[in-house]
Amino acid sequence: MQVAGAAPGRRIELPPEESHHLARVLRRRPGDEIEVLAESGEAFHAVIEEVIEGAPREGGLRVVIRVADAVAVEPPPLLPWAVAVGLAKGSGTDTAVRLASELGLEAWIPLLCERSVVREAPEGRRERWI
DSSP states (O other), X not given: OBOTTOOTTOEEEOOHHHHHIIIIISOOOTTOEEEXXXXXXXXXXXXXXXXXXXXXXXXXXXXXXXXXXXXXXXXXXXXXOEEEEEOOSTTHHHHHHHHXXXXXXXXXXXXXXXXXXXXXXXXXXXXXXX
């Protein structure tokens, strides 16, 4: 989770949405360790100090954490991968190629399937896909 102003030794009250997610969805309690990200992109260990039940008019559920030491963040290893995409009507193939590219796609293979409606890449798209 991203926390504004995270720095070692700092005590921070989380926003309501984050408090709810941490205490209700993930069922974390005081003493549990978590990792937080500062706006600068640095990662820190943190410990939940308090989970405060409050009335909605008082801000509802609140979680207070204490930021501990910094954590070295390493990017996940990049694995080369390819995907085969059946040609679709309209912009369906463009969308599939764009989304796969955002995930680090190394190559894509256009498929002409037996039940494909499109039999040939529309004009101009073939160059864009390459």
